[in-house]
Amino acid sequence: MESLSTNVSRTIQTKLVLPPDTNHLGTIFGGKVLAYIDEIAAIAAMKHSQCVVVTASIDTVNFLSSARVGDILTLEGVVISTGRTSMEVYVKVECKHLDTGETSLTTTSFLTMVAIDQQGNPVPVPGVVPESEMEEELFQQATKRRKERSRATR
Template identity: 80%
Template structure:
């Protein structure tokens, strides 16, 4: 199957942190951030594969800093590597403080999405052509992440 640019899958969403999204410290619930991450990863994977996708795993999530009520979140998702039917999606979340304009990285994550057909069976997906130095680095590291994932999950079966 042919390879396509990461730019095909690149997806950006902006969200406003509202009071119902937060805990008693006025910072956004981690579960809310995870829901946003899962959604943008699915959209990026669907754009890449042009198929319906399912989340196979949330492989890594790093909460680096908190976002508060009134902050603006920008999520960016991109398919960073592929298997036969699976896609590894990298998602980063940045926070912008409205009054100061100061931006900070709040979360990074890797998810594995699988493309499926109308019967729910996995289907092949195109390969990847990284477009930036950071994407190339993540692409090169993908085999090591996959090896680590397989090692960790081998004992779970």
């Protein structure tokens, strides 16, 4: 199976933070951000594998800063490494603060998605070829993250 460029899976979404998305402090619910992250990771993995996928794990989620009502979130998801049937997806979320014009990194995350067939059985996926320095670095670190996941599930 031929390996695919990270550009095949790259997916970008933009979301507006609305009042129902926020807590009593006026900042977006972490669970809402997690739902956005899971959705974009699934789309990126489906684009890479050309299959239906399921979420196997959300390995790390780093909430670095918050977003408020009226802010614009930009989510970017990309398949960064693969196993036989699994794909590690890196998702970053940036926030554009309309009142200041500044952009800040709000969240980073790694998820593992598994490609499945119509019967729910895992199916092989293509490898991945990093396209940027950052992607190459994340690709090189993937083996370490995979070992850490394996230890955590024992």
